[in-house]
Each structure stands twice: as structure tokens, then as C-alpha cells.
Amino acid sequence: MTLRKKDLGKGRSRAEPALTRQRGVVLEVVRASEHHLTASEVYDAARRLMPTISQATVYNSLRYLKDAGLLSEITFGNAASRYDRETGRHDHAICSSCGKLVDLDLPQTIELMRAASRASHFKPESIHLTLVGLCPDCRSD
Amino acid sequence: MTLRKKDLGKGRSRAEPALTRQRGVVLEVVRASEHHLTASEVYDAARRLMPTISQATVYNSLRYLKDAGLLSEITFGNAASRYDRETGRHDHAICSSCGKLVDLDLPQTIELMRAASRASHFKPESIHLTLVGLCPDCRSD
DNA sequence: TTTAGATTTAGAATTATTCTAATTATTGAC
DNA sequence: GTCAATAATTAGAATAATTCTAAATCTAAA
Secondary structure, eight states: OOOSOBOOSSSSOBOOOSSOHHHHHHHHHHHHOSSOEEHHHHHHHHHHHOTTOOHHHHHHHHHHHHHTTSSEEEOOTTSOOEEESOOSSOEEEEETTTOOEEEEOOTTHHHHHHHHHHHHTOEEEEEEEEEEEEOTTTTTO | OOOSOOOOSSSSOOOOOSSOHHHHHHHHHHHHOSSOEEHHHHHHHHHHHOTTOOHHHHHHHHHHHHHTTSSEEEOOTTSOOEEESOOSSOEEEEETTTOOEEEEOOTTHHHHHHHHHHHHTOEEEEEEEEEEEEOHHHHTO
């Protein structure tokens, strides 16, 4: 995926700036965090670096960065999306008690993608696996 | 899970009606549908059977029925929840083009639950697997 | 330097869902 | 059946997450 110019083939070429200052800030915030921030948490942190940045720009930037493959979005249940600096395919575990969300990597998941594709007759694009359970801290309530 | 009386062990027992008329209507609507309705679609259909039912009651009923194990809730991305008459553990496939959502059953998923539990050290409760791809109708756009 | 198109901004709008307070229904006890 | 307690329903307000709008600003290319 190209991040800079886009050749239109005819007429004047379009301006397409790369990472703007605000997008850079949003990316930095996500990259700097140990855990997976919500848009609202990203907004709070970004404002500390750039006090004039707007909420809409944070949302737009998160979408842009996700589409550019520079971060990924995690959704679960009806909770707010969280953003992950990890962009390779991976799985998640979420604590049903405290909400803690961790990344994990199960090589077997990719096999299930093929099995799911066979069973559904869908042309596979991605697979999403989330374990729900009690995290180490919460299992000893 | 008991759906009727609850014995409190001391003092006066609590009133706890079983399936009320409106809950029955909501359950019927979900059971009657081939696909997976959103709360708003359930509300529309339920109103045809019981014109005075309120939006809040539909939400409350869906939650009640889910907790009672009579239907299940499907969430994906930031879209509205969908409700499924299928209550046993199963997986889903969702079309990235038209949004079609289908149930599927992969026996292997349960093994991944154990693997995920081992990798994360979470005490496993449930596992959620969703394939994203192109449905048969959309793969030939 | 000009200009087309992209980006940002503040704030309004939308959507899904939950909450509130008043009313109604149901249960179990008498 | 009547009564009191509790639960459920209702309409509408409130909340939360996200997207949209329209105007202002920036950027890159000509």
C-alpha cells in the first residue's frame, strides 16, 4: 500500500500528503502505550502533545493509520474500539471480570481460517479469535 | 438455569414471573427469523405482534433471554448487536462486502480454546471465532 | 504564486444502548 | 378475593461512541 503519491493516469496529479503532524502524534501515542487504548484515551494523550488536535482528527487519523496498516483496531462486544500497535495477524484474550485485553499468537488459528472458509464457502480475508475468561489477577478473586 | 421461582431460603419469597407476554413476543420474533436481527429489527417485528411494546422492553427482554440461555448475542466490529436463536457454541462468518452473517460450526475451535488458555494463562470461559471474507454472492462481483 | 484537492477543526448529528421515574402487572400470603 | 411486595413495562431522557458538516487551513504541483 502506497502512502505517498497516487498516479491518476491523466490530468493533474493529486496532492496526497503523507503522515501529517497530527497523524504522527496519534501514531506515536498508540506506539508508546503498553496497552490498547480507546479513541478517547488516544485523544487525551494526543492533546498533551498537541493541545489543539480535535476529536474528529483523532478518529480520522486512527482510521487512516489502520487503512495504511500502521496500527490495528480491536473490537469486542459493545465496548469502544481499542487500538493496537501490533499490526501482524494475532489473537486476543479478554478478561470477563476486569476487561484486561492481551495479545496472543496462536499459529493454529490460520488453519481454522481454511476450515471456516470451507465450511462457509466464503473467500477468506481474515480471521478473528478471542478468548474470554479470567485473567491471572482475577482468577483468584 | 431456573426460569421460574427463586427460593430465598428465609423470609418471604420473591415474585419472579417467567416469560412475560412481551418476552415471549421477542423470543418468537428471534426464533422466527432466518437471519440474525438487530435490536431495532426485533423491535419493528415485535411491534407488529404487540403494538404497545417499547424499545426499552425489547432491549431488556433480549438481555433477559440471553441470560436465560434462550438466545445468543453476536457482536462484530462497531455494528449493532445481532441476535441468534442458536444458543449452542458456534462460530460465524461475515461478508466484508454485503455484511451477511452466517453461523458455522467448527469442532476444532474448542481445541483452540485450550491453546489460547495455555498461551494467555486465562481461565477459559468462552471462545469467539469469526471469519471475515466474501460470501458466495459477493465473490463474483 | 496559484490552485485543486486534502486535512483539520468545532460543533452538530446520528446510532446504539442504558437509565429514570412513574405506572402496571404478578406473585404469594392472608 | 384482597393486599403488600416485588418485578416488569413504559415513554422519554440521557449517555457514549462515532460520524458528518461546513468552513478554514494546509500542501503539493503546475
